[in-house]
Amino acid sequence: MTGAIARAAACLCVALLACAQARAEPAPSAPSGLIEPGRDYHSYANASRVRIRHLDLELQADFEARRLSGAVDLTVERLDPGERTLVLDTRDLTVRKVWLVRSATDLVPLGFTLGPRDGELGQPLRIELPVDDMARKLVVRISYQTQPQASGLQWLAPELTAGKTHPFLMTQSQAIHARSWIPLQDTPQVRATYRATIRTPRGLRALMSAENDPDGGEPGPGELTTWRFEMPQAIPSYLMALAIGRLEFRASGPRTGVYAEAPVLDAAAREFADLEKMLTTCEGLFGPYRWGRYDLLILPPSFPLGGMENPRLSFITPTVIAGDRSLVAVIAHELAHSWSGNLVTNATWRDLWLNEGFTVYLERRVIEALYGGEREAMEDVLGLSILRRDLADLPPADEILAVDLRGRDPDDAFSQVPYEKGKLFLDWLESRFGRPALDAFLRDYFDTFAFQSITTERFLSHLEEFLLSKHPGRVSQAELGEWIYRPGLPAHAVLPRSDAFARVDAVREQWLAGRIAAAEIPGRKWTTHEWQHFIEKLPQPVPAERLAELDREFALTQATNAEIAHAWLLVAVRSRYEPAYARLEEYLTTVGRRKLIKPLYEALVKTPEGAARARRIFSAARTGYHPIAAQSIADVLAGTPPS
Numbered sequence: 110m111t112g113a114i115a116r117a118a119a120c121l122c123v124a125l126l127a128c129a130q131a132r133a134e135p136a137p138s139a140p141s142g143l144i145e146p147g148r149d150y151h152s153y154a155n156a157s158r159v160r161i162r163h164l165d166l167e168l169q170a171d172f173e174a175r176r177l178s179g180a181v182d183l184t185v186e187r188l189d190p191g192e193r194t195l196v197l198d199t200r201d202l203t204v205r206k207v208w209l210v211r212s213a214t215d216l217v218p219l220g221f222t223l224g225p226r227d228g229e230l231g232q233p234l235r236i237e238l239p240v241d242d243m244a245r246k247l248v249v250r251i252s253y254q255t256q257p258q259a260s261g262l263q264w265l266a267p268e269l270t271a272g273k274t275h276p277f278l279m280t281q282s283q284a285i286h287a288r289s290w291i292p293l294q295d296t297p298q299v300r301a302t303y304r305a306t307i308r309t310p311r312g313l314r315a316l317m318s319a320e321n322d323p324d325g326g327e328p329g330p331g332e333l334t335t336w337r338f339e340m341p342q343a344i345p346s347y348l349m350a351l352a353i354g355r356l357e358f359r360a361s362g363p364r365t366g367v368y369a370e371a372p373v374l375d376a377a378a379r380e381f382a383d384l385e386k387m388l389t390t391c392e393g394l395f396g397p398y399r400w401g402r403y404d405l406l407i408l409p410p411s412f413p414l415g416g417m418e419n420p421r422l423s424f425i426t427p428t429v430i431a432g433d434r435s436l437v438a439v440i441a442h443e444l445a446h447s448w449s450g451n452l453v454t455n456a457t458w459r460d461l462w463l464n465e466g467f468t469v470y471l472e473r474r475v476i477e478a479l480y481g482g483e484r485e486a487m488e489d490v491l492g493l494s495i496l497r498r499d500l501a502d503l504p505p506a507d508e509i510l511a512v513d514l515r516g517r518d519p520d521d522a523f524s525q526v527p528y529e530k531g532k533l534f535l536d537w538l539e540s541r542f543g544r545p546a547l548d549a550f551l552r553d554y555f556d557t558f559a560f561q562s563i564t565t566e567r568f569l570s571h572l573e574e575f576l577l578s579k580h581p582g583r584v585s586q587a588e589l590g591e592w593i594y595r596p597g598l599p600a601h602a603v604l605p606r607s608d609a610f611a612r613v614d615a616v617r618e619q620w621l622a623g624r625i626a627a628a629e630i631p632g633r634k635w636t637t638h639e640w641q642h643f644i645e646k647l648p649q650p651v652p653a654e655r656l657a658e659l660d661r662e663f664a665l666t667q668a669t670n671a672e673i674a675h676a677w678l679l680v681a682v683r684s685r686y687e688p689a690y691a692r693l694e695e696y697l698t699t700v701g702r703r704k705l706i707k708p709l710y711e712a713l714v715k716t717p718e719g720a721a722r723a724r725r726i727f728s729a730a731r732t733g734y735h736p737i738a739a740q741s742i743a744d745v746l747a748g749t750p751p752s
Contacts, residue, residue, distance in 0.1 A: 180250055202259075305317055307336045342399070380434055
């Protein structure tokens with residue numbers, strides 16, 4: 110395809126996007142025909158006609174009832190001057206009343222209805238806008254409360270926290286879980302600023318994806334404390350975040366710090382001491398940081414993800430506290446989202462790779478700058494290994510970067526494809542254009558689309574205009590199409606390798622062949638990444654006596670590093686290494702990170718006795734898992750026969 114034809118195709122994609130954004134409220138069922146770029150098939154909102162610009166939240170946390178209750182004021186703008194309905198996304202919310210706010214003392218009741226419930230999308234909330242007030246901007250107040258089963262909220266009993274004395278609440282809004290705790294337009298296309306007033310039981314601190322004051326908090330009514338927040342930059346709904354717990358703060362630099370429960374704070378502060386240096390490194394590579402502060406919140410171990418890039422305050426699993434900073438790539442990843450994802454956002458969940466693939470590329474650049482090329486190469490090789498495992502298990506349609514998610518839960522998009530395949534796409538661009546040219550393109554990209562949400566097609570149009578057209582002949586449209594719209598990895602992909610792993614491979618082969626004993630393996634000098642590679646590449650099953658030899662020498666069953674323990678327990682399950690079963694049960698009942706526990710359950714259910722063990726463990730562990738992780742494990746177990 111010539112450059113002129115490519116530009117014409119890009120213009121057509123933009124035209125399709127404009128048409129899609131002008132459409133009426135989308136249907137929840139999977140439509141037939143071609144995907145319309147830019148149409149969010151996972152939202153009921155009529156955001157092309159009425160759009161939320163700002164939220165004012167006022168909520169009170171009730172830990173006994175496991176609910177948030179209060180109200181939200183939505184400042185909305187009529188994009189269509191004649192529009193008389195505001196359609197919002199909700200899931201499992203009790204909506205009590207709705208008003209038009211003319212002033213602090215002038216509230217006009219508005220009619221509203223909740224539509225039929227869809228298992229994935231929830232219910233549309235349709236609010237009748239006043240016909241006698243056709244102002245362009247309106248404030249709509251909704252009085253509501255959440256329900257205990259809200260998918261975006263996890264209420265933890267004290268015994269499931271590090272301190273064991275106070276309860277904990279944490280949210281997870283990505284992908285479409287914000288609608289379970291706030292009625293809003295739950296689509297990444299809609300960005301809004303917000304203010305919030307949160308009331309908590311006395312002794313507990315509230316934090317949000319906003320400006321957080323370590324010395325904040327003021328006495329509230331009764332036995333409550335009031336916390337106030339403001340987010341002046343417009344963010345999409347999936348970045349709305351709230352946590353409440355017995356939390357303390359430790360600064361790590363003038364713009365950075367760590368919040369955690371007291372028993373975790375010292376270890377977290379040591380582990381993430383390079384946080385300010387990471388932030389400065391990112392700015393040197395990708396341009397200015399535009400969010401004010403960057404802090405971390407270390408959550409209880411039941412948090413289902415490695416991290417969540419909530420702006421100004423990344424939510425982080427404690428499983429990355431390894432004691433040697435070997436797992437801080439998670440921190441680099443969440444920080445890098447401040448550019449790719451939070452600043453420039455995927456317009457729909459089909460476009461997730463624009464968030465995650467770019468962020469993995471940025472993350473590895475930070476690791477290279479701070480910890481050297483060998484460390485970065487090991488991260489790359491491990492990432493490719495995980496991607497290949499996913500590609501071996503996924504249907505071809507899910508191996509595509511611009512994946513078709515119509516009629517499906519958008520959480521299905523979160524395989525390694527948008528992450529590692531997306532990163533390899535940028536590696537390929539770097540190999541064709543050179544790093545200086547790609548860096549210049551990325552800086553321009555972040556500046557051009559700052560605080561906007563874009564589609565895959567809009568990205569390709571920008572790529573053509575600002576990179577491809579300036580270096581004709583470096584890449585073809587056919588090659589681009591193979592990366593974005595076809596399954597698998599293209600034959601022209603530039604794949605990583607690591608000399609450090611070659612040395613590990615040689616040691617493994619010697620041990621497997623019986624030429625060296627376990628005591629001669631230089632494992633005490635290995636990094637986490639080298640141990641992961643050694644264990645993950647063991648042939649399976651491994652005879653129990655060989656695993657026992659490794660275990661006696663290196664105490665792998667009792668490894669406190671969560672990643673090494675995960676890799677070892679996976680081999681133990683597949684090899685039926687019974688000495689590790691007690692540790693397996695302890696691990697699955699104390700760790701809730703989905704990436705670490707789901708593969709273990711998937712391995713267990715391969716055998717009847719393993720499936721029975723998995724069901725028994727899940728029965729004991731489920732209350733400590735986040736609803737998102739619990740549902741993932743329930744899906745794994747759904748096809749197994751009862752005991």
